Amino acid sequence: MDEINHAMMGGQRHVRTMSSITRTEYDIKYKDDRTVRLTQVDAPAPEGYTQGQAVVVRRPGRDPFTGTVAHIHTAPGYVAVRDDRHGGVSSYPTRFLSAVETEKEPEEADVKEWSGTYSRFNHLHRFGANGRARCNSRIRPRVWAGPTPQGVILHTRADIEAREHADLYTFCPKCEAK
Structure with a gap:
């Protein structure tokens, strides 16, 4: 992530090209002939959370809200949650989350x-x-x-x-x- 942030922000004047090879592989070529290939790797899901699972987010000093786990490929110890009220997705530490008991699916x-x-x-x-x-x-x-x-x-x-x-x-x- 640091490499991408540097190439896109502070060090962009040193970058010759940035390209997407596939959906999970990226290539950065610098003007000094360095080449960096980045490969996206699936991180293991945090213990006890699955995509689409209903959760409650309790942040200190804020009202709790319900959401669903949007995706689990975030930084270790974090889960991306889609807010049910507004639809926005944000990452939260697992200590702020708790699973919601869901009702049985209707026939x-x-x-x-x-x-x-x-x-x-x-x-x-x-x-x-x-x-x-x-x-x-x-x-x-x-x-x-x-x-x-x-x-x-x-x-x-x-x-x-x-x-x-x-x-x-x-x-x-x-x-x-x-």
Whole structure:
């Protein structure tokens, strides 16, 4: 990290080129013909934390907040946490973190993830947490105006099948399989 910081900030007038060879390898060539190759290595995860895990961050003198572990490839003893309120990611020492007990996942039939699209409201797709259909990431749900989160209304399959006009709706077979 010191090498990269020096090359990009204070010593940039001594750098001839900086390039990315692959996603994990970088090359810095200095004007005095030195070459430095940097390789990104996965550090072991801090004990007891996994990516996507819910945590509470308790910093001295500040209100605690909840977040999720964004990634674990940070400095030893630190964990990157995405703040659930604002969406920003910051690294915190593990002594500030504690795991949150999560509720049991709902049964698949009870999950609200089915909705129609703009072009075909009666052909229903299954949408994930990212707001995209499981069969095709280009398909997005129909957005409704109103007080619902992000304006998207999702339903469970059981609710749709229990409706009076359930025979008008079709479920995407590709979404159903995933």
